[in-house]
Amino acid sequence: DAMVIQNPRYQVTQFGKPVTLSCSQTLNHNVMYWYQQKSSQAPKLLFHYYDKDFNNEADTPDNFQSRRPNTSFCFLDIRSPGLGDAAMYLCATSRDRDGGALKQYFGPGTRLTVT
Amino acid sequence: GESVGLHLPTLSVQEGDNSIINCAYSNSASDYFIWYKQESGKGPQFIIDIRSNMDKRQGQRVTVLLNKTVKHLSLQIAATQPGDSAVYFCAETSLYSGYSTLTFGKGTMLLVSP
Numbered sequence: 389d390a391m392v393i394q395n396p397r398y399q400v401t402q403f404g405k406p407v408t409l410s411c412s413q414t415l416n417h418n419v420m421y422w423y424q425q426k427s428s429q430a431p432k433l434l435f436h437y438y439d440k441d442f443n444n445e446a447d448t449p450d451n452f453q454s455r456r457p458n459t460s461f462c463f464l465d466i467r468s469p470g471l472g473d474a475a476m477y478l479c480a481t482s483r484d485r486d487g488g489a490l491k492q493y494f495g496p497g498t499r500l501t502v503t
Numbered sequence: 504g505e506s507v508g509l510h511l512p513t514l515s516v517q518e519g520d521n522s523i524i525n526c527a528y529s530n531s532a533s534d535y536f537i538w539y540k541q542e543s544g545k546g547p548q549f550i551i552d553i554r555s556n557m558d559k560r561q562g563q564r565v566t567v568l569l570n571k572t573v574k575h576l577s578l579q580i581a582a583t584q585p586g587d588s589a590v591y592f593c594a595e596t597s598l599y600s601g602y603s604t605l606t607f608g609k610g611t612m613l614l615v616s617p
Contacts, residue, residue, distance in 0.1 A: 394546075421604070428610075430592055430608060431592075480546075490535065490605070491549060491552060492537075493549065494539075494547045495546050
């Protein structure tokens with residue numbers, strides 16, 4: 389089945405130690421998104437890639453970076469994780485960015501713990 | 504660790520009851536709306552969508568109602584089952600104003616007891 393895959397499902401990192409979360413998709417969608425979701429809150433968009441075009445949200449901290457080496461893969465890099473970065477990180481894809489192709493498909497998420 | 508989260512609005516129902524989850528959206532330019540279901544520890548799962556040229560759309564056991572006058576969206580679940588227990592988010596966007604991204608509402612937790 390076509391899907392959005394996130395690895396690992398659970399990640400523990402130390403305060404200040406860089407960490408990378410990965411996302412892959414078999415849907416062949418043009419757009420990939422990264423969201424941060426804290427407990428009992430709605431997902432918050434960090435940034436998205438439209439093909440190779442990177443689009444950062446205005447309030448996304450510089451500590452968060454992303455890479456999309458090809459259509460299928462997208463990475464979230466947290467350069468110096470703080471305790472406040474502990475959250476669920478969700479990857480999503482959509483076929484396009486407008487019209488009826490905007491429906492987003494989510495992966496299962498990676499739960500990040502910072503010790 | 505994580506900062507303390509907000510308390511989600513919670514709807515508690517008995518199995519077999521009909522559930523209605525409400526959402527007020529903020530942007531009068533939004534013309535496309537999606538309901539997502541998120542079970543504990545999982546990513547959001549698409550349930551149903553509706554465009555602003557419609558007032559009502561039905562799926563399997565679910566109905567979405569849209570009232571553009573008061574910017575209100577609701578999700579009705581018929582014959583609610585324990586497997587429906589989850590957090591439900593509405594999301595809004597504008598389809599044809601250049602590119603757009605989804606804006607999520609706060610979420611409602613649905614608890615279904617047997």
